[in-house]
Amino acid sequence: MSQHVMKENKMPRKTGTPKTVLLATRVTPRIRDVVFQMANREGLNVSEWLRNLIIMELKRNEALPSVIRAPRLGMELEDDE
Secondary structure, X not given: OOOOOOOOOOOOOOOOOOOOOOOOXXXXXXXXXXXXXXXXXXXXXXXXXXXXXXXXXXXXXXXXOOOOOOOOOOOOOOOOO
């Protein structure tokens, strides 16, 4: 009898606003196939690829900032640093 050791998949915790809203649309089978191919070519799943496409288009139209600001860390430095 063989034993299978289950490894816990430790993914890094994501920061920022959680993605909880779903956007949906209908496309032709041809467009779906091209989207799958493009996402695969870039090593992304379809959701990631479409999200990147939407973000790039929103930035291009100046609807989103093109630079993300670093968060304030609230760290205090010692006087001698």
